[in-house]
Amino acid sequence: MSARAGNIVQPGLDVARIRADFPILHQAVNSHPLAYLDNAASSQRPLQVIDAVAEYYRSDHANVHRGVHALSQRATDAFEGARSKLRAFVNAASDKEIIWTRGTTEAINLVAQAWARPRLGPGDEILVSRMEHHANIVPWQMVCEQTGATLVVAPIDEKGEIRLDEFERLLGPATRLVAVGHVSNALGTINPVREMTAMAKAAGAAVLLDGAQAVPHMRVDVRELGCDFYAFSSHKMCGPTGIGVLYGREAILAEMPPWQGGGDMILAVSFEGTIYNDLPWKFEAGTPNIAGAVGFGAAVDYLEDIGMDAIAAREAQLLEHATRVLSEVPGLRIIGTAEHKAAVVSFVLEGxxxxxxxxxxxxxxxxxxxxxHCAMPVMEFFGVPATARASYSFYNTEEETERLAAALNKAQEMFA
Amino acid sequence: MDLKDLYRDVIVDHNRRPRNFREIEPPRCTADGHNPLCGDKLRVYLRLADDVIEDVAFEGSGCAISVASASMMTESLKGKTQSEALALFERMHDLLTGRESAAANVSELGKLAALQGVREYPTRVKCASLCWHTMKTALTGGQTVTTE
Known part of the structure; x- marks a missing residue:
């Protein structure tokens, strides 16, 4: 262990102050201070989020959209207020375009079953990339089985970048949907999704972007990207588990049938027929994760307070440092060396x-x-059964990477 | 928690130089073991002469614990009868999951006792037991392949 590198902190981003907001970081694990470098799997939560959830349960909880009483009104205001925060955070045009889901996975499944399944048939194609998370592969495989459509896979290169020429070549009149990740969880690659969306649109395809690994780390503007759907999760961006968002353009959501039936997604029910609710509630059957939404809203407030540009800049420093320090470990090979990367370092160690x-x-x-990392086709492409992955958040420090490098050197000695 | 209890010298050695790391030509019993969580893949081969394990070997890739466990397993099974091998499977299961009954007579297990440190690492128990489950499958005809 060493403290060779002082933490290089940008003015305006006070890492010590930020870390003080995260109680979980201040504990010993196996008699050492915890260094949490698994943020791509799930991030940690600041007190501001923990307290918002606790305060909601302590003071405001009731079911939403149902009662005229005071608590129900407060819960509804908090729940819908959180939706507005998320709408502003990704710059959607309207709250109607923000559908609460259990997370990115459920958001993608919603599009698969409510958009793709009724529309696709034999001869139609869904285009994904080789670097997708299983959550952006399997729902489409299921749709293909259900409809007779075909799943087409755009290749990647040795650096872990999408082969843009091949991607464009694979687009055609049969391509009904392009579903690609904004940032790869296994490799860290930031895909040129604006360009890819434009190519897909020129070919007449709808576009879904899996933003689970992007929204926590950079400013995302869904309208600027031009996509039809954008999916992301709260738990990877300092919010509660079990809640996420499907952004969908209002026009495309309006054309879609409901996905699940139940309370909240209806206006009137009789045995002769049911009138479905308006957007966004049409896609939100059952009592939703109200506390999750409240906490998610608090997480967005927290991130906005720090500033997404400051977060992106700080994480770029952490990535640059980690790439340099880990590359010096003998026998270490980084998997995923794209030019544009999020702060994810996937690696293998010889022997x-x-x-x-x-x-x-x-x-x-x-x-x-x-x-x-739920990306078995990526592992197969790089010819490795698995990798180790250090993934960063703005609250990490250079010292944690130094400790990781020291531990890897120790591992080398142990196996020498 | 001391890593040296997990990565004992004998385990590091068997990982670096796995014994009986090869295919056994038919006729043979074989089965595949796969731990998708960590990507461990093993194939275990057995050749029986009547009831006795005449030869045993394995191939595949995995972590140090799974490779060393498989390597030591092949050494311990040669010459054993089927019922002795299945009894040893049970004893190893007890050893890895930390049941009392095994602890008393750990020394009888010889080299295999080196794997007892695994019980302190619940996420690694499956690594050490993969080869034993695969062997049992091969022996009890789960995915037996017999050709001339």
Missing amino acids: IHPHDIGTIVDAEGIAVRTGH
Whole structure:
């Protein structure tokens, strides 16, 4: 362990003050201070979010959209207020375009079942990329089985970048939908999604972007991107688990049938027929995750307070430092070396399986993810069974990377 | 928690130089073991002469614990009868999951006892037991392949 590198902090982003907001970071794991480098799997929550959820339950909880009583009104205001915050955060045109889901996975499944399934048939194609998370592969495979459509896969190169020429070549009149990740969870690659969306639109295809790994780390403007759907999760951006957002253009959402039936998604029910509710509630059957939405809203307030541009700049520093320091570890190979990357460093170490790396660095209090990262086709492409992955958030420090590098050197000695 | 209890010298050695790391030509019993969570993939081969395990080997890739466990398993099974091998499977299961009954006679297990440190690492128990489950499948005809 060493403190060679002082933390290089931009003016305006006070890492010590920020870390004080995250109680979970201040604990010992295996007798070492916790270094949490598994943010791509799930981030941690600041007190502001924890307190917002607790305060909601302590003072304001009732069911939403149902009662005339005071608590129901307060809960509804908090719930819909959170929706407005999320709408502003990604610059959607209207609150009607923000559908609450359980997370990115459910958002993608909603589009698969309520948009793609009724529209697609044999001869139609869905285009994804080789670097997708399983959540942006399997829902489309299911739709293909249900409709007879075909899943087409755009290749990537050795750096982990999309082959844009191939992507464009694979687009055609049969392409009904393009579903690609904004940022790869396994490689960190930031895809040129604005350009890809424009290409897809020129070919007449609808576009869904999986933004689970992008929204926590950079300013995202769905209208500027020009996509039809954009999906992301609260738990990767300092909010509660079990809630996420599907953004959909109002015109395209209006054409879609409901996905699940139940309370809240209806205006009137009789045994002769049911009138569905307006957007966005048409897609929100059942009592929603109200506290989750409230906490998600608080998370967005927290991120806005720091500033997404400041967050992106700080994480770029962490990535640059981590890439340099980890590259100096003998026998270490970084998987995913795209020019534009989020702060994710996936790597393999010669002679040591990633699973052993995970255990060895955990003994030093360092949390990294090991495995296939729900992206088995990516692992296959790079010819590795698994990788170890350090993924960063704005609250991480250079010192944590130094500790990781020291632990990896120790692993080398242990297996030498 | 000391990593040296998990990565004992004998385990590091068997990982670096796995014994019986090869295919056994038919006739043979074989089965595949896969731990999708960490990407461990093993194929275990057994050749039986009547009831006795005449030869045993494995191939595949995995973490140090799974490779060392498989390597040591092949050494311990040679010459054993089927019922002895299945009894050893049960004992290893007890050892890895930390049941009392096994602890008393750990020394009888010889080299295999080196794997007892795994019980302190619940996420790694499956790594050590993968080869044993695969062996059991091969032996009990789960995915037995027999050719001339």
